[in-house]
Amino acid sequence: MDGVDWFKNAIIYHILIDRFAGFKSTENWDKPVFLGGNIKGIIEKLPYLQELGVNALWISPFYKTSEYHGYHVTDFYKVDPHFGTTGDIKELIKSTHNLDMHIITDFVPNHCSNEHLFFKDAQRDKNSEYRKWFYFTKWPDDYLCFLSIRELPKINLEYPPARKHVINAAKYWTNLGFDGFRLDHVIGPSHNFWREFQDEIKKENPNAVLLGEAWMKGVKFNELKTINIKHKFLKWLFGNSSDKLLEEYNGILDGVLDFKLQEMLRGYIARRDTQQGLAKEIKHHYNKYPDNYFLPTFLDNHDMDRFLFECRNDKEKMKQAARIQFSIDQPVIIYDGTEIGMTQKKSIWEFPAYGDLQARQPMKWKKQDAELFSFYKSLINQKKNR
Numbered sequence: 101m102d103g104v105d106w107f108k109n110a111i112i113y114h115i116l117i118d119r120f121a122g123f124k125s126t127e128n129w130d131k132p133v134f135l136g137g138n139i140k141g142i143i144e145k146l147p148y149l150q151e152l153g154v155n156a157l158w159i160s161p162f163y164k165t166s167e168y169h170g171y172h173v174t175d176f177y178k179v180d181p182h183f184g185t186t187g188d189i190k191e192l193i194k195s196t197h198n199l200d201m202h203i204i205t206d207f208v209p210n211h212c213s214n215e216h217l218f219f220k221d222a223q224r225d226k227n228s229e230y231r232k233w234f235y236f237t238k239w240p241d242d243y244l245c246f247l248s249i250r251e252l253p254k255i256n257l258e259y260p261p262a263r264k265h266v267i268n269a270a271k272y273w274t275n276l277g278f279d280g281f282r283l284d285h286v287i288g289p290s291h292n293f294w295r296e297f298q299d300e301i302k303k304e305n306p307n308a309v310l311l312g313e314a315w316m317k318g319v320k321f322n323e324l325k326t327i328n329i330k331h332k333f334l335k336w337l338f339g340n341s342s343d344k345l346l347e348e349y350n351g352i353l354d355g356v357l358d359f360k361l362q363e364m365l366r367g368y369i370a371r372r373d374t375q376q377g378l379a380k381e382i383k384h385h386y387n388k389y390p391d392n393y394f395l396p397t398f399l400d401n402h403d404m405d406r407f408l409f410e411c412r413n414d415k416e417k418m419k420q421a422a423r424i425q426f427s428i429d430q431p432v433i434i435y436d437g438t439e440i441g442m443t444q445k446k447s448i449w450e451f452p453a454y455g456d457l458q459a460r461q462p463m464k465w466k467k468q469d470a471e472l473f474s475f476y477k478s479l480i481n482q483k484k485n486r
Contacts, residue, residue, distance in 0.1 A: 119436075139162065171252075279308060
């Protein structure tokens with residue numbers, strides 16, 4: 101764990117590339133289309149991030165993709181032209197490091213886009229060398245996927261050639277200079293896969309941090325067959341962010357995103373308007389984990405309603421939650437736009453499809469809450485000097 105000590109004091113800024121900087125127009129923000137946000141845009145905004153005071157970046161997937169958000173990968177080894185080039189990625193890594201900042205990126209090993217050439221080949225040809233790379237229940241049209249999303253066939257990471265392809269891709273990006281990965285949907289692949297993944301990445305860079313997204317929100321009973329965790333039915337019954345689920349990766353990964361704290365802050369501050377009993381619950385939560393297991397804290401992200409919206413746009417409530425978040429001895433994550441008061445008009449759960457776009461509105465570079473920005477700047481400064 102010594103190699104990842106840098107992460108203990110990380111104040112991470114979470115960027116959804118397509119919606120952050122570099123786009124020319126924002127008129128179709130409520131449609132699932134590329135707006136034009138790109139890697140060069142992030143490089144241009146590094147002075148802004150420096151002024152805010154963050155010391156690490158987490159960027160969304162930039163691999164070749166069929167969707168604006170990058171999670172539908174069509175080639176694990178290439179940069180999507182919408183976002184830029186491999187040269188742009190190298191420049192971003194170098195520029196970030198030159199500012200004494202670290203940079204991690206999303207990695208999505210559990211599934212790929214149904215537009216991926218290997219999957220298309222496996223569907224087209226019964227004898228394809230890639231047929232075993234996927235879980236066909238009835239070839240060619242029935243297969244396991246990410247939960248029930250048919251555009252995302254699940255990769256058979258227990259099949260050595262498929263596992264090697266995916267792990268080698270992660271090694272390739274590690275060797276380009278990334279300081280670690282936020283690992284998407286870690287509950288999908290097996291523990292056996294994650295142990296090998298961890299071993300291989302740490303051989304390349306012992307200082308690389310591996311951080312899991314262990315979350316079960318929205319998982320339906322019939323989708324449990326796509327998930328590889330111990331006692332999954334019980335964990336599913338207990339809810340989407342139980343401590344038992346977060347503890348699952350202790351000893352396997354460096355840590356997991358702290359969905360449990362986010363749930364507590366949302367429940368007590370945004371919804372119930374009381375902090376009575378919260379401190380005790382927080383203490384009880386952290387007592388379950390060893391000191392060397394990271395639980396980065398966050399108020400919101402690209403998959404949930406913005407915290408300010410949850411607070412009915414009451415800025416003081418959000419500040420209370422942020423003060424608690426920053427007081428905890430864990431890495432901190434700020435989702436892009438939270439620091440300048442970005443909110444939304446409707447909940448993502450009110451829409452039959454693409455509701456998450458409400459929480460993925462393009463970064464506001466003109467109408468910013470300067471007072472809230474100063475508040476965040478001051479919180480970051482205090483945490484750095486503690």
